Amino acid sequence: MLKPEVKCELIAILGESYVKDDMQSRVTHSYDGTPMLQSLPDAVIYPYNTQQVSEVMKVLSRQRIPVIGRGSGTNLCGGTVPVLGGVVMVMHRMNQILEVDMENLTASVQPGLNTKQFTTHVEQLGLFYPPDPSSMSISTIGGNIAECSGGLRGLKYGTTKDYVIGLEAVLANGDIIRTGGKLMKDVAGYDLTKLLVGSEGTLAIITEATLKLVPPPKYKKTMLAMYKDLNGAARTVSKIIENRIIPATLEILDNSTIRVVDAFANLGLPLQMEAILLIEQDGEIESVERDIASITAICHSEQAEQISVAESAEEAERLLTARRSAFTALARLRPTTILEDATVPRSKIADMIIEINRIAAKHQVQICTFGHAGDGNLHPTALTDARNTDEIHRVEAAFEEIFEAAISLGGTITGEHGVGMVKAPFLEWKIGRSGIEVMKAIKHAFDPFNILNPGKVFAKESRKRVVIDRG
Amino acid sequence: MDKTSEDVRLNSLTEKLRLRLDGDQLTNCMRCGFCLPACPTFAETGIEAESPRGRIALMKAVKDGIMAPDVAFEEQMNHCLGCRACEPACPADVKYGQLIEQARDAIEDHTKTHRGWVKLVRHTAFQTIFPNQKRVRWMGKGLRFYQTSGMRTLARKTGAMKMFPKHMREMEEILPDVAVQGVVEQIGILHPAKGEKIATVALFRGCLMDVLFADTNIHTVDLLTEAGFEVVIPEQQNCCGAMHAHSGEIEGARSLARSNISIFKAAGVDYIVSNAGGCGALLLEYDHLLHEDEQWKDDAMWFAERVIDVSDLLVRMGRLLVFSEREENQCVRITYQDSCHLRNVMRSSDAPRRLMRQVTGVEFVEMKEAERCCGSAGTYTLTQPVMSGQILDHKMEHVRATDAQYLLTSNPGCLLQMMHGINQHGLNGQMKAVHIVDFLHERMCGQDE
Ligand SMILES: Cc1cc2nc3c(=O)[nH]c(=O)nc-3n(C[C@H](O)[C@H](O)[C@H](O)COP(=O)(O)OP(=O)(O)OC[C@H]3O[C@@H](n4cnc5c(N)ncnc54)[C@H](O)[C@@H]3O)c2cc1C
Ligand code: SF4
Ligand code: SF4
Numbered sequence: 001m002l003k004p005e006v007k008c009e010l011i012a013i014l015g016e017s018y019v020k021d022d023m024q025s026r027v028t029h030s031y032d033g034t035p036m037l038q039s040l041p042d043a044v045i046y047p048y049n050t051q052q053v054s055e056v057m058k059v060l061s062r063q064r065i066p067v068i069g070r071g072s073g074t075n076l077c078g079g080t081v082p083v084l085g086g087v088v089m090v091m092h093r094m095n096q097i098l099e100v101d102m103e104n105l106t107a108s109v110q111p112g113l114n115t116k117q118f119t120t121h122v123e124q125l126g127l128f129y130p131p132d133p134s135s136m137s138i139s140t141i142g143g144n145i146a147e148c149s150g151g152l153r154g155l156k157y158g159t160t161k162d163y164v165i166g167l168e169a170v171l172a173n174g175d176i177i178r179t180g181g182k183l184m185k186d187v188a189g190y191d192l193t194k195l196l197v198g199s200e201g202t203l204a205i206i207t208e209a210t211l212k213l214v215p216p217p218k219y220k221k222t223m224l225a226m227y228k229d230l231n232g233a234a235r236t237v238s239k240i241i242e243n244r245i246i247p248a249t250l251e252i253l254d255n256s257t258i259r260v261v262d263a264f265a266n267l268g269l270p271l272q273m274e275a276i277l278l279i280e281q282d283g284e285i286e287s288v289e290r291d292i293a294s295i296t297a298i299c300h301s302e303q304a305e306q307i308s309v310a311e312s313a314e315e316a317e318r319l320l321t322a323r324r325s326a327f328t329a330l331a332r333l334r335p336t337t338i339l340e341d342a343t344v345p346r347s348k349i350a351d352m353i354i355e356i357n358r359i360a361a362k363h364q365v366q367i368c369t370f371g372h373a374g375d376g377n378l379h380p381t382a383l384t385d386a387r388n389t390d391e392i393h394r395v396e397a398a399f400e401e402i403f404e405a406a407i408s409l410g411g412t413i414t415g416e417h418g419v420g421m422v423k424a425p426f427l428e429w430k431i432g433r434s435g436i437e438v439m440k441a442i443k444h445a446f447d448p449f450n451i452l453n454p455g456k457v458f459a460k461e462s463r464k465r466v467v468i469d470r471g
Numbered sequence: 472m473d474k475t476s477e478d479v480r481l482n483s484l485t486e487k488l489r490l491r492l493d494g495d496q497l498t499n500c501m502r503c504g505f506c507l508p509a510c511p512t513f514a515e516t517g518i519e520a521e522s523p524r525g526r527i528a529l530m531k532a533v534k535d536g537i538m539a540p541d542v543a544f545e546e547q548m549n550h551c552l553g554c555r556a557c558e559p560a561c562p563a564d565v566k567y568g569q570l571i572e573q574a575r576d577a578i579e580d581h582t583k584t585h586r587g588w589v590k591l592v593r594h595t596a597f598q599t600i601f602p603n604q605k606r607v608r609w610m611g612k613g614l615r616f617y618q619t620s621g622m623r624t625l626a627r628k629t630g631a632m633k634m635f636p637k638h639m640r641e642m643e644e645i646l647p648d649v650a651v652q653g654v655v656e657q658i659g660i661l662h663p664a665k666g667e668k669i670a671t672v673a674l675f676r677g678c679l680m681d682v683l684f685a686d687t688n689i690h691t692v693d694l695l696t697e698a699g700f701e702v703v704i705p706e707q708q709n710c711c712g713a714m715h716a717h718s719g720e721i722e723g724a725r726s727l728a729r730s731n732i733s734i735f736k737a738a739g740v741d742y743i744v745s746n747a748g749g750c751g752a753l754l755l756e757y758d759h760l761l762h763e764d765e766q767w768k769d770d771a772m773w774f775a776e777r778v779i780d781v782s783d784l785l786v787r788m789g790r791l792l793v794f795s796e797r798e799e800n801q802c803v804r805i806t807y808q809d810s811c812h813l814r815n816v817m818r819s820s821d822a823p824r825r826l827m828r829q830v831t832g833v834e835f836v837e838m839k840e841a842e843r844c845c846g847s848a849g850t851y852t853l854t855q856p857v858m859s860g861q862i863l864d865h866k867m868e869h870v871r872a873t874d875a876q877y878l879l880t881s882n883p884g885c886l887l888q889m890m891h892g893i894n895q896h897g898l899n900g901q902m903k904a905v906h907i908v909d910f911l912h913e914r915m916c917g918q919d920e
Contacts (some may be wrong), residue, residue, distance in 0.1 A: 026530040028525040033503050040537075073519070074504045092517040116508075122861070138504045328562040335498045386498060463869045 002087075004041045004368070006063055010045060013055045018046040018093075027089040032073035032080040033135075034422060036386050041068065041082035048093050050168060050176060050207040057205065058174035060087060066454050069201040071112065071143030074135045076339055077198050077420025079429075081148065083255040083455035089205065097121060098208070105213045106165065106182045111206045113140025114392050128216035130157035133416070134327065134469050140230065148198030148417035152249045155374030156282075157214075159416065161197045166210030169258040170409050181212060186329055197444070200418050203446040217282035221292050222316035223309040225299040226273045232302040233275035234350030237373045241296045241346065245291050247268075249280035250374030251323050254353050257330070257368040257381075261322055264329035269322065271343055273305065275353075277373065278323045280316075326370045333393075334366070334383040336392075342406040343415030346376040355405040356380045363398040366389065377415035403429070423458035480581055485907055487577040489534050493569060500524065500565045506557035508811045511844045512550055521556035523567055530574055540578070548574045548859060552851055553717050554811035554844035559818070568816065569759065579719030581736030602780055604879055615769040642679055644894060646887070653681040654688035655704050662692050662702040669699040669788055670741040670855055675754060675778075676806030677747050678710040680883050687883075690912035691746045691781055697915060698789030700899070705738045713753040713812075716760070717849050728757045729767055732774045741772065746781045748848065748882035754778040755817055780813055781908060782881065793916040794830045805910070806838045806875040808845055808889055809865070810882035823881055830914050834913050839869040863888065867896045879907045 001023055002010075010019045020026075021043040030040045042065075047053045059065050066086025073080050082088055091112035098108040101121065107129070115136040119129050132151035139149070146168075150159035166180035180186055196203055227233040228383040239248060253261065253276045262269040269276070275311035277299075281291045292309060292448060299307050316394060331337045344352045353369055356378075360367035371378035380402055382395045403413045403426050413419070413426045428436050440458060443450070480709030506523040514521035520529065526860050529547060532538040548571065555568045625686060654676050676688050690702075695702050702799030709731055712724030731754075735743055753760075758775035761767045785792065805827060814820045820842065827835045846852065870878055870892065878893070880886045889904035 023532075023541065023545060024520050024529060024547060027538050028519040029527060029530050031502050072504055072507065080510045089521075114508075135504070137508050155647075197482075331501060331562040332564050335495065337501050365747070466481055 002065075005064075005316065006059065006065065006167070007043070010043070010056060010422060011050055013059070014045055014047060018048070019222055020046075021466050028068065029073075029080075029090070030082065032070075032078065033076050034078045034081065034299075035338050035421070036392075037078045037421060039081050039371065040085065041081050041088045043096070044088045044090060044428075045130075046090050046093050046300060050170065052090070053170045053205055053207055054174045054176050056087075056089070056174075057172060058171050061173050061449060061451055064449050064451060066451050068334045069111075069142065069146065069454050070137075070206045071140030072114075072138045074139045075147055075413070075418060075420065076341070077147075077200075077418045077422045078279075079418055079420040079453070079456060083421060086451070086454075089142060093149075094207065095140075100125060100127070100213075101182065104182045107211045107213055109141055109209055109211065111140060111145070111209065113141045115139050115141055122213055123216070126211040126216065128421065129163065129211060129213055131160045133161060141209060141211075143154070145197050145206055145209055146201050148416070149416040150372070150375070150377065151408075152251065152280075152372065154377070154416075155250055156246045156248045157210075160360055161194060163210055163212045166196050166207035167193050167196055167206055167246065167471065168199045169345045170207055172204070172358075173447065176207070177204070180210065183211075191374050198418070200420060202443060202457055203452065205452070217248070219285045219288050220280060220282035221288050222278070222280045222314075222319050223292060223295065223307065224464075225279070226270060226306040227275045227277070227303070227306040228273060228305050229303065230274040230343060230353060231350045232304065233277055233373075234347075234353075236277060236302045236304070237397045238347050239302070240295055241374075243294060245281075245294060247291070247374060249278065249281050250372070252276070252277040252349065252353075252371060252373035253278075253326060254369040256366070257370045259321075260333060261325050261329045261369055264321055265321060265325040265330060267322055267325075270305065271298045276318065277324060282361055282363050312393060323343055323370070330368055330381050330383060334385055335424060336384045336386040338382040338384065338395065338399075339375070340380050340382070340402070341414045341417040342380060342402055342409030342411060343377045344406055344409045345373065348409040349373055349376060349378070351409055352376075352378060352406065355409075356402055359401045359405065360400050364396040365395050365398050367398065367402075375415070376411065392409045400426075419457045421456055424457055429455065437441045437446070483540070483541050484577060484581040485533060485536075487580065488540055489531070491573040491577045492534050493566070493573060494532050494534065496566050496570050497527060497534060498565050499561055499726045500527070500531075500561075501648045503562065503719070505562055506560045506567075509556040509560035511552060511554060511556065511846075511862055512858065514843070514857065515571065515865075521550060523561075524745065526551060527565070527570065530570060534552070534787050545578050550855060551812075552844050552846070552848040552862075555821050556811060556842070556844065556849060559625070559815055560620050563657060568756075572719070572721065575717070575719030577719070579643060580812045585721065602862050616655070624875065629920060644891075647791065653685050654692070654753045655706050657685065658689055658692065660704050660706055662696050662704075664701045665696050666699055666790070668701050671701040671703065671739075672742040672744045673735055673738050673740040673745075673840065674702055675711070675743055675745045675750060676704055677745070679749050680747050680750070681879065684883055684886070684906060687746060687906045687908050691744070691908050693912055694781065694785065694908060694915065695744065695789070695793065698743075698785050698792055699783070702744075703738055703740060705734045707734050709734075711750040712760075713749050714849050716753055718783075719758075724753070725760055725764070725828040728760050728771065732761075732767065734756060734769050735774060735777075736770055741777065742780050742784060743777045744779060744784055746881070746906070747884075748780065748810030748817065749884055751778060751780050752816035754813030778817075780817050780819050780822070780881070782826055783817070783819045786825050787820040791825075792829065792911070793915045794911075795916045796831045802834065803877065804834045804836060804873070804875045805877040805879055806836050806870065806873040807841055807879045807907070808870075808885055809842050810880060810885050811844045814842055823879075824909065826911060829878065830911065833914075836873045838873045838875075840866075841869075844897065845888045845892070847884040851890065862896075863892050867892045867898075870902075871898065876902050877910060878902055878904045879910055881907050 025044040026040045029037045029044045066084050068088045069083050070080045070090050089285045094110040095112040100107045129286045130153050133149040144160045148161050168178050256275045281288050366383045367380050369380045384395050519525040535541045550551045557567050692702050709727050712727035716724035759769045761771040845866045846859040852859045
């Protein structure tokens with residue numbers, strides 16, 4: 001619990017209603033979207049502006065109290081679980097769109113702004129903000145920035161990092177810094193903007209962001225291709241890119257996902273298929289039509305069993321259903337759904353899926369795989385039950401091997417969900433001892449007393465996945 | 472209460488919650504947060520505890536022994552509207568409605584937070600009046616006497632109404648005039664189909680519905696027979712039990728369910744039609760309500776499979792209704808407020824809209840956030856007036872923006888709340904809240920010739 005004098009100081013800054021240390025508030029901020037992790041914070045606070053964040057940080061740093069920035073708590077890496085207690089700082093009250101600059105095509109927003117609300121707002125102004133994590137109707141811009149979220153459009157349009165051009169942030173000691181700005185070019189010193197993007201709340205609290213906007217695509221077209229041979233699907237992905245076509249979306253569902261989705265949504269999918277590719281291209285009408293024709297030819301040359309190209313918006317919606325239902329279908333099968341995030345070079349997708357299947361069979365666990373084939377970002381998803389300790393241990397062992405396999409195929413342990421608690425033990429595998437040392441030095445420069453989201457990114461022990469068993 | 476007796480109360484409440492709360496459903500929640508944007512109380516407050524994910528976490532924390540079911544916990548369970556918008560939004564299909572009922576059921580036995588009058592009102596309503604259709608009628612008669620005898624005028628003039636809390640006063644103002652007789656008393660039990668018969672259906676007449684909106688029941692029969700259904704109205708039927716179930720009086724709800732099931736079973740019908748989303752949703756879940764009752768569960772299943780909303784039945788199976796092109800109906804603009812239980816539990820949102828679009832000379836405009844709860848939610852208006860009022864205010868902003876002359880709904884509770892909203896926001900004279908059935912009936916061909 002917070003010491004009474006600290007609570008008083010926080011109340012003096014934020015007001016009585018915005019400092020909560022009752023059980024109800026603590027319990028409801030002890031978790032995020034990550035299965036099975038839970039730990040109670042000492043208090044929950046709701047700042048309203050940058051000044052308040054700054055003053056709060058001064059108090060907390062003087063008292064060496066951990067502080068965990070929180071958007072909507074949808075992250076899947078344990079990023080907002082207060083493992084060492086401390087204060088959860090909820091950003092929801094800082095949710096304004098401060099400016100949309102039509103001349104510079106930029107927007108300034110507060111971190112607690114809902115991503116979907118933002119994209120809808122700019123769409124109405126005839127502009128486009130491409131990052132589209134599947135959780136966008138819930139997640140916040142601040143959370144997206146802190147996790148460097150990506151989505152279905154990552155292949156062609158990039159991820160959150162490609163759209164954040166300026167930040168305002170509060171350091172651990174309460175200092176307010178501004179990085180970047182409305183400039184499209186800026187090389188004055190180290191790029192602190194990019195450093196803060198993806199820093200998972202461990203370097204600073206983001207209080208404002210300047211985002212780049214682009215003109216929306218004029219036209220789009222969707223198609224679905226089904227393969228009896230997984231390698232055919234994987235070769236299609238490589239060949240499309242080789243032919244210098246970059247689809248807006250290029251998604252894959254593996255056989256086990258196809259079975260689950262079909263059982264759930266009754267789509268009449270052929271169950272013997274090893275993979276389905278969902279492809280969407282956008283841009284000018286002529287180039288889209290040309291690309292779709294070339295992609296169709298590539299699909300044929302790779303022995304796709306069935307190819308459907310949507311002729312209307314409704315038809316496109318229907319084709320998208322399979323991909324959209326994937327998560328829902330998987331989530332319904334077993335009580336606990338662990339959605340992971342292994343990424344490989346796209347030429348290695350087939351190898352990775354085959355590896356995942358082998359590892360799942362070896363450990364006798366059910367793992368379905370789908371994801372962003374175009375950027376090699378796969379989501380092997382384990383279907384299990386948190387109450388079955390034995391099975392959970394097997395799932396963990398399987399994931400450990402899956403990450404190992406990803407790295408040995410030239411990949412990484414996370415493509416978009418971040419390291420947090422869950423991937424921390426594996427980080428050293430990926431970046432090596434020296435990599436960790438540099439990162440720790442940076443962390444120390446920003447946060448010498450380690451109060452910003454402690455227990456994340458860097459693990460005490462490497463190579464062991466930490467899971468707090470809860471009955 | 473002293474410290475020890477409070478401890479005893481908390482302990483036994485904890486025990487009861489542990490027993491009642493469904494561990495599987497609690498584990499099924501994977502905390503993805505997909506339900507957050509759907510939840511009206513979360514939209515109003517932005518506080519995690521006021522969200523479905525938060526409430527489930529609280530229930531789980533109590534079950535896991537991390538937290539005591541203190542007063543704040545109880546209040547949070549009561550803050551939930553029970554609108555169940557979180558259910559269709561949930562990828563994992565967590566049965567939130569069941570969880571909240573289990574929590575409330577346990578709390579109801581132990582609570583000390585209700586003010587005396589809430590308990591009294593509930594007790595009288597649930598144990599004495601609603602279980603018995605005759606008594607509901609009798610209460611209706613009392614209300615009618617109040618409305619027509621000059622007592623109402625007197626009460627309003629003398630300021631006697633001031634004795635009641637503000638929100639109750641406001642509700643009293645909009646209560647429609649009570650019908651002298653219910654649907655059966657007015658038109659009888661059996662109504663043959665016009666033209667070739669498609670199916671035989673039973674009308675669930677509801678309790679409040681049959682007192683405050685008896686005409687709507689009559690109009691429902693007209694629409695159904697016109698569309699080709701033979702309609703029976705089993706006379707002995709009871710209140711559905713929804714208010715009981717939602718306030719934690721599950722046993723009361725079960726006993727009403729058993730009695731309704733045997734009455735409708737005896738009628739041997741193809742469908743059981745409801746015109747009140749709130750009632751229909753509970754009727755549809757009789758199978759769940761009685762799933763542990765070996766003796767009744769098969770019959771409950773029989774019943775639940777046959778329950779359907781009037782709009783859905785008309786759209787799915789009825790003969791196309793013909794609407795007249797009367798001049799005075801031209802250029803009427805209408806909008807629609809979904810009934811939460813119709814939408815989220817009976818999963819019917821398309822059928823009413825299709826029917827409205829079929830009416831000639833009428834322009835249907837979709838209201839922003841039509842799918843969001845209006846804050847009525849059974850007794851919520853009375854027990855949580857602040858939140859209810861806040862939600863209603865937002866709703867009325869969207870209603871006003873449609874510039875419609877008619878605001879249609881599919882449930883008596885929502886209808887009353889919308890009348891109340893129109894009254895409160897000074898929209899009287901500009902727009903009218905009407906049950907969709909009444910609106911369709913008025914425009915159906917051959918009605919008032
Ligand atoms: C079903 C589902 C689907 C998902 N799909 C995707 C997907 O397609 N792509 C993807 O990339 N992710 C996805 N995610 C993961 C998650 O939604 C993203 O990581 C998202 O960006 C988190 O946003 P949030 O607002 O919920 O942040 P939170 O989860 O609250 O926080 C995430 C991290 O950001 C930090 N943080 C939050 N706000 C601030 C701030 N203002 N300053 C500093 N640090 C801050 C927190 O401390 C934490 O470390 C998905 C999650 C779920 C449950
Ligand atoms: S029932 Fe309605 S108010 Fe209650 S948690 Fe679900 S969405 Fe929110
Ligand atoms: S959507 Fe379902 S699984 Fe996700 S948090 Fe809400 S109740 Fe839990």
